[in-house]
Amino acid sequence: MLRKRLEAEPGLRIMDVGFTSPTNINYLASLGHSLFMADLVHDAWTGEWKTGEDEDGKPIWNVQGFLDQTLNFAGRLFDVVLLWTALDYLPEAFVAPVVEHLHASMSPGGQVMALFHTRTQGEETLNCRFHVTPGNDIEVQLSEPFPIQRSFTNRSIEKLFAGWSGHKQFLAKDALSEVIMTR
16 A cells, blocks of 8 residues: 555655665656655664663663754654554653654655564564565564564554554564555
């Protein structure tokens, strides 16, 4: 469904979340789209966003600083966000604020395509980079070894994206669930 939109509507503004993919850049640019790259998981875990610990030993995060630096779009709105599995790997404190920030940064009718792991253990939970192809398949490549933080249930996905106008959810292979959210 999203692939058809990418092919039918040149000139979309697309955010590709994850390690820079020359495959995605070349393919999406060849369709006439403009791209913004944001490696949220890498930036969250390797940046200086952890500012200390609370009295229970839980990390304290500078969430607003992360959003201001990593997701500063200078007023640009996006038509499509390829979020991939980023929400499964982000620190918990970042998940809801990132989704809210994306909602505010999307054009009406904009779509987010996200993948969610259905379990938190096993080889299929390794952090990967995803590459768009002209067909229905997505190529997968191992990425930096960040540990999975959670798996979302259908209900938790609906709750996280409650402010969005609609969503479609599909069970993908390799213990993944694919969700397309519409603003």
